[in-house]
Amino acid sequence: MTTELWLLVAAILLGFVHIFVQAHSMNMQRGYRWNAGPRDEVLPPPTGVAGRLNRALRNFLETFPLFAAAVLIAGTANIHNGLTLWGAWLYLLGRIVYLPLYAFGVRYVRSLAWNVAAVGIFLILAGIVREVT
Secondary structure: OOHHHHHHHHHHHHHHHHHHHHHHHHHHHHOHHHHHOOOOOOOOOOOHHHHHHHHHHHHHHHHHHHHHHHHHHHHHOOOOOHHHHHHHHHHHHHHHHHHHHHHOOOOOHHHHHHHHHHHHHHHHHHHHHHHHO
């Protein structure tokens, strides 16, 4: 299995971290009774850390499918080069750094971490295109 595929596994685990910390923060704000219930009532969006972790999870869910698709295309096409490797590392490291930065409300640096992850996806795609052309 390539390093890129192992980094995809790590990104899946990071996705679970996002889900767990978001759920825990939501439970801290709304209570376990709300969590165990049907959640039919309309409530305002979560605030503070719970709101930021909720938005961080949504953001992860927006970029992860693009990363996964790029890594799987590279793996299926048996493409493994410096661009795909660097891209996968940049995506994962950018996303790891992004979560606490968003949770603590750190501006600008959080956006930089997001951009690092996005560049990682583009590098994987560039590595695929380079091998195909």
